[in-house]
Amino acid sequence: MDREERIKNACKKIVECINAMSFVNLDDQRVHSLVMMREIARGVVENRDRKVTKSDVTRALHSSIEKMASACRDIVYKLSKMSYKGLDDERIQSLLRVKEIACKHAKVASVGSDLLIRESLVGEETLTSNNIDALVGGAEIMMIEGSLEVEAEVQNEDGHNAVQKRPVTRAKRACDKGVQDREAQRKILEDEPVEVEAQLGNEDDQNQEQEALSQPPLPQALIWPADDRVTLQWIQDVTSTIKQFSDNHTPSEFHSIMPIAVANKLIDSASSILSKEPNCVEIDCHGEDSRVVVVGDIHGQFHDLLYVLENAGFPSENQFYVFNGNYVDKGAWGLEVFLLLLAWKAFMPHRVYLLRGNHESKECTLTYGFEKEVKTKFGDQGEYVYNKCLECFKVLPLASIIAGSVYTTHGGLFRSIRIASSRRSRRKRIRRLELGSLNELSEVKRSLIDGPYEGLNILLADVLWSDPSLRQGLSKNKARGRGLWWGPDCTEAFLKMSKLKLIIRSHEGPDVRAGQHHLGDMLSGYCMDHDGESGKLYTLFSAPDYPQADPFFTVDDEDKKASSNHEDEIASEDVDDEIDLGEQDLTSMQAQTSTAAISSSQKSSPVGMTSEVDFEALGISNPPSWTVLLPDDVDGTKLVQVPQAPEVEGLPLPPNLEEPHKSAYEYFFKLIAGLKHMLQTRETETKVQKRRRHG
Numbered sequence: 001m002d003r004e005e006r007i008k009n010a011c012k013k014i015v016e017c018i019n020a021m022s023f024v025n026l027d028d029q030r031v032h033s034l035v036m037m038r039e040i041a042r043g044v045v046e047n048r049d050r051k052v053t054k055s056d057v058t059r060a061l062h063s064s065i066e067k068m069a070s071a072c073r074d075i076v077y078k079l080s081k082m083s084y085k086g087l088d089d090e091r092i093q094s095l096l097r098v099k100e101i102a103c104k105h106a107k108v109a110s111v112g113s114d115l116l117i118r119e120s121l122v123g124e125e126t127l128t129s130n131n132i133d134a135l136v137g138g139a140e141i142m143m144i145e146g147s148l149e150v151e152a153e154v155q156n157e158d159g160h161n162a163v164q165k166r167p168v169t170r171a172k173r174a175c176d177k178g179v180q181d182r183e184a185q186r187k188i189l190e191d192e193p194v195e196v197e198a199q200l201g202n203e204d205d206q207n208q209e210q211e212a213l214s215q216p217p218l219p220q221a222l223i224w225p226a227d228d229r230v231t232l233q234w235i236q237d238v239t240s241t242i243k244q245f246s247d248n249h250t251p252s253e254f255h256s257i258m259p260i261a262v263a264n265k266l267i268d269s270a271s272s273i274l275s276k277e278p279n280c281v282e283i284d285c286h287g288e289d290s291r292v293v294v295v296g297d298i299h300g301q302f303h304d305l306l307y308v309l310e311n312a313g314f315p316s317e318n319q320f321y322v323f324n325g326n327y328v329d330k331g332a333w334g335l336e337v338f339l340l341l342l343a344w345k346a347f348m349p350h351r352v353y354l355l356r357g358n359h360e361s362k363e364c365t366l367t368y369g370f371e372k373e374v375k376t377k378f379g380d381q382g383e384y385v386y387n388k389c390l391e392c393f394k395v396l397p398l399a400s401i402i403a404g405s406v407y408t409t410h411g412g413l414f415r416s417i418r419i420a421s422s423r424r425s426r427r428k429r430i431r432r433l434e435l436g437s438l439n440e441l442s443e444v445k446r447s448l449i450d451g452p453y454e455g456l457n458i459l460l461a462d463v464l465w466s467d468p469s470l471r472q473g474l475s476k477n478k479a480r481g482r483g484l485w486w487g488p489d490c491t492e493a494f495l496k497m498s499k500l501k502l503i504i505r506s507h508e509g510p511d512v513r514a515g516q517h518h519l520g521d522m523l524s525g526y527c528m529d530h531d532g533e534s535g536k537l538y539t540l541f542s543a544p545d546y547p548q549a550d551p552f553f554t555v556d557d558e559d560k561k562a563s564s565n566h567e568d569e570i571a572s573e574d575v576d577d578e579i580d581l582g583e584q585d586l587t588s589m590q591a592q593t594s595t596a597a598i599s600s601s602q603k604s605s606p607v608g609m610t611s612e613v614d615f616e617a618l619g620i621s622n623p624p625s626w627t628v629l630l631p632d633d634v635d636g637t638k639l640v641q642v643p644q645a646p647e648v649e650g651l652p653l654p655p656n657l658e659e660p661h662k663s664a665y666e667y668f669f670k671l672i673a674g675l676k677h678m679l680q681t682r683e684t685e686t687k688v689q690k691r692r693r694h695g
Helices: 003-020 028-045 054-081 089-121 177-186 195-201 206-213 232-248 251-256 260-274 302-312 334-347 362-367 370-393 426-431 438-442 458-465 488-498 557-572 581-598 661-693
Strands: 131-136 139-144 280-283 291-295 319-323 352-354 399-402 406-409 474-476 484-486 502-505 526-531 536-540 627-631 637-641
Touching: 003 028, 003 627, 003 661, 028 054, 028 661, 054 089, 139 302, 139 502, 139 536, 232 302, 232 334, 251 370, 260 334, 260 370, 280 438, 291 302, 302 334, 319 399, 334 352, 334 370, 362 370, 406 488, 438 458, 488 502, 488 526
Parallel strands: 139 291, 280 399, 291 319, 319 352, 406 502, 502 536
Antiparallel strands: 131 139, 399 406, 474 484, 526 536, 627 637
């Protein structure tokens, strides 16, 4: 076990200690501090190198409450389906009491969760809206994001420029009975145990319990249209069948309602259309009644896709749809999302446009769940269906131009490849990054399944992986290991060069933006990142409550580590990534701290710290230690003192916290900060050594 794994295991122990604690008699301040502590520790375990914000804590609390409510609704549902025939009065009264308690918990939890979210957003400007509507060249552009609505009008062909926002109500989330049943079966309580489940589980009559847990019959299997023509009725059948199935059945039964022959025909039909489209599709929607709906990342959230279609309106002669990619991964229904969108593409090829995202690739789908999802849903034939999907990913267009005025894509802007023909030295050629043009984008070979790190087709990686920045110019995107960062000057230059007025890209959600103070937090599903003389740049994300629980997203530690090391190597080869003076000073300071920590193995915690904490009063008999067992230089191990970090997230604590909670919280916060500091120091030292080796 290497150094990182041991440090992460120490943080895992902290998470387990907090999850084992009872929150019953704790006030809001104590609960908030404990959840923040747990999220910071989880961040170390999950390699999240950012600070935990109040929004993170709110989302974690909201998730726990929703899980408890869903479990209670699940109990109510099962008891409602249960037959009471043959039970005596005492047994019936007992079950009715369990149902009453579950109903009460479900209502209280739902109300509490709603209040929690409302209170966390009080005073935030994002409460005013949900969609961004823009009139460009006579066509209305609506951006669908995850939570709120905004309507804006940008400069039209007549030269008028007026931006107008109107307050609207928060989008109503799908909460019909079927969706709630599906959520109850899918979500697992990890923080809030529900006592009534134990009462139900202890019932003696196993036959009655099996009857309560029995599933409805499978929907009728779908049949491919006899004339090979997809119709609206067929799409409606696909939608209702998949929805009914996802509400009540397990993923391994999916092939029973979507036969492989139907999936094969559908993918082939849509692929034949997509393969004929250019890299950048032009959408002609100049009619007076034309409306274009732009949708950001969906990530397998099938029921949220249905909500978008039902509430924004289905594709029609006057309503266009542009989907900005990332249909799969990190969500439980990526295959369902992708197949339904392919059905719409086959039915209305000139009204529905599907662009490619960075997750429509082999490397991402192998890591983030889609491959496992497809193989689970199609069993022995899963490998075949997965490869069919990969082939379809390769023909998805990369961008769109709407009404000659709006550029949409998944990642963003891209470099020019003209400098690749320069005879200058490699060092000078890499240093010189220039903005690419739409003509260059049209020449990219998009049939590569993964975006390359170098070569003439590196534009494919740029357009799928790049992110905006507030720093001027183009630079390598060190955070992602590929793609670019581009500044407001590049947005302005691209809009002016291409004679456009608006850019709508996706690729970043609240999880990526959290802790980044230079750009918007994306909590309302969209944000305006650049605003220049020629137009604006928006980032759009359409997956509410992301990331949701996904049974297929299980990253193998070794694969994850290998991927991380590969990105480090790529970054180290970039001669532009020189360490500035400030980073050198920080590196030097952290290296000294690390050296001091490794040479010291004296005590299990800083002097006097454990003596101040009464862990037994909190029910913790074996608190985490301030020493970790790490590998040494001779294939052995040694105890290493965790250093005290220069900065501790979560402190100072609220002033009204009392002992023993106050001391225990301080102990955990400082220990987590120290472990995180050790990891960051090690990573910095490794990168510095690699840069030195590569000159």
